[in-house]
Amino acid sequence: MKTPFRLDEHPRRPQPLAAPPAGYFDRLPMQIMTRVQPAPARETVATWSWLAALSQPVRTVLASGLVLGSFATAFLLTPSASAPTTALARVPQAELVQYLLASDTRVSLTDLAELPATDQAMTSYLQASPTELQDALDAQPTEETYL
Numbered sequence: 001m002k003t004p005f006r007l008d009e010h011p012r013r014p015q016p017l018a019a020p021p022a023g024y025f026d027r028l029p030m031q032i033m034t035r036v037q038p039a040p041a042r043e044t045v046a047t048w049s050w051l052a053a054l055s056q057p058v059r060t061v062l063a064s065g066l067v068l069g070s071f072a073t074a075f076l077l078t079p080s081a082s083a084p085t086t087a088l089a090r091v092p093q094a095e096l097v098q099y100l101l102a103s104d105t106r107v108s109l110t111d112l113a114e115l116p117a118t119d120q121a122m123t124s125y126l127q128a129s130p131t132e133l134q135d136a137l138d139a140q141p142t143e144e145t146y147l
Contacts, residue, residue, distance in 0.1 A: 101127070109136055
């Protein structure tokens with residue numbers, strides 16, 4: 001609920017002791033404008049002054065060349081992703097097979113299934129016993145499933 005406001009309950013402010021000088025409010029904006037001067041423009045660094053002297057199309061070409069050059073440099077300086085593949089390809093297959101046979105885990109059928117089918121020379125390195133071969137064949141499904 002709003003309280004009622006009565007103007008006669010509030011006393012008026014006293015009048016100023018002296019009236020403002022003649023033309024005070026006419027001169028006031030000019031006095032304020034002379035006091036508030038815009039900040040002097042900072043001088044540009046001499047190293048970038050040549051850029052301001054170029055025309056806008058030349059600056060655009062320069063900026064796009066700089067961006068493209070940085071992308072090309074970043075592309076050329078990143079190592080290629082095929083480096084581990086080529087390093088592994090240089091290891092002889094006989095050493096790879098010896099490493100796999102010497103480790104605690106044996107090579108399973110799923111590991112062999114993931115090998116590329118183009119390299120058939122690996123079969124000469126596999127040393128599977130007849131019982132392991134029979135177990136692997138028995139584990140294969142006997143039902144023929146057609147897609």
